[in-house]
Amino acid sequence: MELRAENVSMRFFRKRGEANFFEAVCPVSLTLKSGEMTVLKGKSGSGKTTLTHILAGLLNPYEGKVLLDGTDLYAQSDVSLSRLRNEKIGMIPQGRSAVDTLTVYENILLPGLLYGKGEDRTAKAEEWMNKLGIAELRDAMPAELSGGELRRLAIARVLAADPEVIMADEPTGDLDDENTRIVLEAFHSIAHEKNRLVFIVTHESDVLPYADRVLSMDNGRISFPVSNT
Amino acid sequence: MKRFSPVTRNLIRKPGRTVALVLLTALLALSVFSGSIVILSLRGGLNSLENRLGADVIVVPSTAKSKTNLEQMLLQGTTGYFYMNREKLDKVRNTAGVEKASPQLFLASLRASCCSVPVQVIGFDQETDFTIRPWVAESCSRTLADKELAVGCRVSADVGESIRIYGVNCPVVARLAETGTGLDTAVYCSQETLQMLLDAARDLGHDLKISGSSEDVVSAIYIKVRDGVDPQKVADDINVHIRKVEAVSTKGMLTGVSDSLKAASGTITWLIAALWILALVILFIVFAMMVNERRRELAVYRLLGMSRKMLSSMILKEALLCSLAGALCGVVLGAALVFPFTTLIEHSLKLPYLTPAAGTILLCAVLALAVTVISGSAASMRTARKLSRVDPGTTLREGA
Numbered sequence: 343m344e345l346r347a348e349n350v351s352m353r354f355f356r357k358r359g360e361a362n363f364f365e366a367v368c369p370v371s372l373t374l375k376s377g378e379m380t381v382l383k384g385k386s387g388s389g390k391t392t393l394t395h396i397l398a399g400l401l402n403p404y405e406g407k408v409l410l411d412g413t414d415l416y417a418q419s420d421v422s423l424s425r426l427r428n429e430k431i432g433m434i435p436q437g438r439s440a441v442d443t444l445t446v447y448e449n450i451l452l453p454g455l456l457y458g459k460g461e462d463r464t465a466k467a468e469e470w471m472n473k474l475g476i477a478e479l480r481d482a483m484p485a486e487l488s489g490g491e492l493r494r495l496a497i498a499r500v501l502a503a504d505p506e507v508i509m510a511d512e513p514t515g516d517l518d519d520e521n522t523r524i525v526l527e528a529f530h531s532i533a534h535e536k537n538r539l540v541f542i543v544t545h546e547s548d549v550l551p552y553a554d555r556v557l558s559m560d561n562g563r564i565s566f567p568v569s570n571t
Numbered sequence: 572m573k574r575f576s577p578v579t580r581n582l583i584r585k586p587g588r589t590v591a592l593v594l595l596t597a598l599l600a601l602s603v604f605s606g607s608i609v610i611l612s613l614r615g616g617l618n619s620l621e622n623r624l625g626a627d628v629i630v631v632p633s634t635a636k637s638k639t640n641l642e643q644m645l646l647q648g649t650t651g652y653f654y655m656n657r658e659k660l661d662k663v664r665n666t667a668g669v670e671k672a673s674p675q676l677f678l679a680s681l682r683a684s685c686c687s688v689p690v691q692v693i694g695f696d697q698e699t700d701f702t703i704r705p706w707v708a709e710s711c712s713r714t715l716a717d718k719e720l721a722v723g724c725r726v727s728a729d730v731g732e733s734i735r736i737y738g739v740n741c742p743v744v745a746r747l748a749e750t751g752t753g754l755d756t757a758v759y760c761s762q763e764t765l766q767m768l769l770d771a772a773r774d775l776g777h778d779l780k781i782s783g784s785s786e787d788v789v790s791a792i793y794i795k796v797r798d799g800v801d802p803q804k805v806a807d808d809i810n811v812h813i814r815k816v817e818a819v820s821t822k823g824m825l826t827g828v829s830d831s832l833k834a835a836s837g838t839i840t841w842l843i844a845a846l847w848i849l850a851l852v853i854l855f856i857v858f859a860m861m862v863n864e865r866r867r868e869l870a871v872y873r874l875l876g877m878s879r880k881m882l883s884s885m886i887l888k889e890a891l892l893c894s895l896a897g898a899l900c901g902v903v904l905g906a907a908l909v910f911p912f913t914t915l916i917e918h919s920l921k922l923p924y925l926t927p928a929a930g931t932i933l934l935c936a937v938l939a940l941a942v943t944v945i946s947g948s949a950a951s952m953r954t955a956r957k958l959s960r961v962d963p964g965t966t967l968r969e970g971a
Contacts, residue, residue, distance in 0.1 A: 392964075395963075395964035395967070396964070398964075400873070400874060400962075400963045400964035400967070401962065401963075401964030401965065420878050420879050420880070421878045421880060424873070424876050424877060424878035424879075424881070425876060425878070427874075427875075427876045428875060428876020428877075429876070433874055435874060435967045436967070437967070438867070439871050439874065439967070440871070441577065441868055441871055441872070442584075442868060443577070443580045443581045443583075443584040443585060443868075444575075444577065444580055444584075448575055448580065451575075452577070452875060453875045453876060455574060455575070455577075456875060456876055456877055456881070457876070483584070499875075
């Protein structure tokens with residue numbers, strides 16, 4: 343599996359200084375491959391989240407293409423792109439991403455239910471809830487959870503779906519050291535043992551030792567590579 | 572894998588929002604259903620009154636303040652009695668344009684130990700009658716014998732039972748179809764029976780302000796005019812040429828009732844429209860408020876792979892279920908408000924009121940359900956469209 347960005351950029355049309363827009367992502371080309379855990383680091387506001395959303399098929403770029411195994415994501419119809427996202431891309435966004443009217447367990451099972459695929463994800467859901475320490479919260483509602491628990495819910499939801507592409511935006515932001523270690527080891531082993539494409543966005547340095555490749559972003563511009571561990 | 576529907580989960584686990592939507596749509600269905608039933612009942616009452624009266628002109632004594640009293644008696648079932656000399660009948664029969672003229676004599680029973688129920692007793696001439704006989708014939712093909720009664724449908728006595736009037740036990744042999752008017756609370760008998768009742772009343776010492784035999788007086792004369800003759804002209808002729816009587820064209824009387832009915836129907840229609848618009852505006856506001864409340868939640872659904880179409884369909888399904896539940900509640904509530912209080916509505920509107928047949932009621936219920944469900948879903952469509960266009964990337968980034 344290969345995810346390739348070709349000259350993608352993003353402009354937001356808001357007044358910034360002299361201009362009527364600001365360029366969140368300057369034209370960038372980038373290739374991500376399965377079996378690799380890539381980390382994109384950078385300060386807040388550097389454009390990391392915007393680039394991740396573009397790569398995940400969530401935000402149409404101002405210009406450029408995103409190709410997943412040669413398929414141009416943004417040339418797809420909404421129906422095809424949505425289905426592709428559901429089947430192949432697992433995204434852990436920043437902040438709350440739980441559906442408030444579903445329990446923790448239902449939230450984790452939700453992606454598998456959208457297209458009625460009948461694939462039984464309960465075992466995987468149980469496994470990741472146990473690994474991430476939220477098994478006891480199975481029937482709790484999102485409103486009852488702390489920030490860290492919500493984050494682990496979002497991670498469990500993606501890992502239980504076992505997609506070919508995993509993208510995580512500040513996945514360890516709300517986690518304690520122990521859970522940070524568990525999550526990063528999980529991402530690392532999934533990338534290598536299951537040959538998945540893992541892309542992590544962070545501003546925290548404790549993620550870097552797990553990365554196969556580290557990219558850096560500043561003011562919408564990306565620099566390659568910072569290091570290989 | 573245990574399957575679940577996000578739609579039902581959303582409805583069950585956001586009870587405040589769901590109840591608000593159900594209540595609003597219930598209000599919509601309630602107004603449409605109960606309003607339609609009341610309007611149809613009023614129209615049914617007028618048609619029934621028109622059919623039952625069966626006469627073109629009615630003549631009553633002028634001392635009876637004719638029209639008002641007659642209308643009150645016919646529409647509201649107010650009991651009363653007024654009399655005029657029988658010679659008026661001959662004069663009426665001799666009036667140009669009169670084809671048939673049949674007398675009726677009224678007597679009111681009392682709320683007293685001598686009488687089972689206070690009712691208007693109407694004695695009619697079985698030989699010349701053309702207004703009551705056709706209705707009696709529906710349940711009793713023979714002529715009424717002495718003491719026998721045909722009763723209006725709201726008189727609480729069944730065929731085979733007896734009603735005691737001034738101490739006389741009168742068997743009920745026929746029960747007339749409902750008209751939704753005061754005629755439903757009257758009882759009908761032959762003139763001979765009425766004479767018997769008059770005698771019995773006198774024996775009991777009741778002063779009925781009637782002198783001599785019932786054969787000498789009449790309360791009202793029902794007239795059928797010849798084909799091509801204007802009933803109003805006949806009524807005018809009678810009023811000019813026969814003293815101390817008031818001839819009323821039933822068409823004119825019914826026009827008055829019809830005008831009142833139109834006014835009442837108009838008010839009810841406006842009321843329904845106002846409630847409908849109010850509920851619809853509130854529904855739009857509630858759904859519009861949902862746009863902001865649910866923006867992030869729906870961005871998460873998009874993130875997980877829901878297409879715009881699926882998202883719209885989910886919001887529409889929620890609205891559809893709420894509207895359906897609300898519509899059912901509204902129709903049931905409407906039925907509970909309208910049907911048990913038929914008499915109260917009839918008395919407060921002072922108009923003939925005949926509840927429609929079960930099939931028509933069912934049709935009204937189905938229409939109210941359809942109108943409500945369509946309105947509720949339509950109100951949600953704008954929100955569904957707006958929310959389905961939520962850009963998940965931007966929304967998740969902004970709300971992070």
